[in-house]
Amino acid sequence: MSLRRQFLLVFVAFSVVISGVGGVLAYRNTSRVLERQLDDKLVQIALTAVEVGLVGSADELLSLLPGEESSPTFTAVQQRLLRLRRVVDEAFVFRPDLTAVVTTRPADSLPIGSYLGELAPYGPEIGEAMRTGQATSPLLGDGDPRYYKYAFVNLGGEPIFLAVLGTADYMEPLVDFQRTVIVGSLLSMVLAALLAWALATTVTRPLERLGRVALRIQRGRMNEAVKEERGGELRRLSQAMERMREGILHRDEQLRLMLAQVAHEIRNPLGGLELFASAAVETLDPEERTQLLAKVRSEVVALNEIIDDFLTFARPIKPEGRFHDVRSPLQEAVELVEMEMRGSGRRFTVELPEEALLAKADPEHVKRVVLNLLRNAAQAGVNVGVRGETVRGEVVITVVDDGPGIPAAMRDRIFEPFVTDKEQGAGLGLAIVKSVVEGSQGRVEVHNIQDMDSEAAGGAEFRVYFRGAEDIPGP
DSSP: OOHHHHHHHHHHHHHIIIIIIHHHHHHHHHHHHHHHHHHHHHHHHHHHHHHTTSSOOHHHHHTOOTTOTTSHHHHHHHHHHHGGGGTSSEEEEEOTTOBEEEESSOTTTSOTTOBOGGGGGGHHHHHHHHHHSEEEOOOEEOSSSOEEEEEEEESTTSSOEEEEEEEOTTHHHHHHHHHHHHHHHHHHHHHHHHHHHHHHHHHHHHHHHHHHHHHHHHTTOOSSOOOOOSSHHHHHHHHHHHHHHHHHHHHHHHHHHHHHHHHHHHHHHHHHHHHHHHHHHHOOOHHHHHHHHHHHHHHHHHHHHHHHHHHHHHSOOOOOSSOEETHHHHHHHHHHHHHHTTTTTOEEEEEOOSSOOEESSOHHHHHHHHHHHHHHHHHHOSEEEEEEEEETTEEEEEEEEOSSOOOGGGGGGTTSTTOOSSSSSOSOHHHHHHHHHHHTTOEEEEEEHHHHOTTSOOOEEEEEEEEBSSOOOOO
């Protein structure tokens, strides 16, 4: 189901519930209240008629027998009873067997002893009036808009009753109110449908535009920026899609740059391999062939290192979830770089505590991080220092050199891939360091020593923070 139809269904259903159900409840409650008021009114009229003597005494009424319609007693009682016609439609004095004694109708049409068949359905109410003194009938209709009620009053506990018939004149306005509720419900449904359609359009149109933008991005057409939509959530969604588009562009740019860098970095060793292999095939001197094959092997090693760097950078980091003593991989990295730099005049200083440095990091990750930092430091300066310590619950590994420091133009981009000031290398060393450290939920910082100590000659300091055995945030 489309979003427009969902809006339409929800709004129309809501309008029906509010207007329709609310109108029905209001109608029923009002009808009950007005019916109760009519009951009270009819009963009060009947009781008042009895109290003021409009009906006469029970003994007087019970003494009237059929054929006495012209007697002074009957005439006097009927004349008094006729006064009730000002406030009710009809009045009847009758016995429990529903035979008439005196009524507001002419005596010749309803003489004494006539059977009041219209009161036959109200036996339970008449019985209640005999027990409690008064009762009312349910609301009745006679086939037209007219509704009416009976009120029954017992005359002094004797087997004789007064019944008054009143019209429920409030029903006509209630019927009009009912019609108004129905018409209002229909109008509210129409208005709700229009409002739902308008609101759905204001929501779905931007979503349709953003959907087309997503398809455009999926098809590779990403040069056009995502237009910012109006409205809180839609604006944030469009902004998020624009950031996604820029991120994809940035990733694609990095991918193209990486591919170009891979081709460039691999081309040089491949060129050397081809040259040395050709020379080894052509030479007849065993010693020269041995030297050429050694160079081939050296180029293969260099090629493997380049491929390893690219794979490390591209492969997602899966941090190990247990603690290790990082002193061992740190010492291994130092020894390996010392071997690589043997005879170069580089001097390495290592400061490690006697107690274990427990960090939540993979030993191989730690070794690779320290290797890359040490190689960079050894290429930048002569004296290289390595220090491991625990600071505020974190394990901090510091690598420092006495080189020229980080150029100001590169300081903000030093950890980005393919950023380097060296003639050789893909510029992935520090990018790999950042990726590995953050993959282990750590962080890495770089500072120029001269910025921290104005009297220092130069040099750079890299600090790597790993989570320690104590889960205390670092500075």
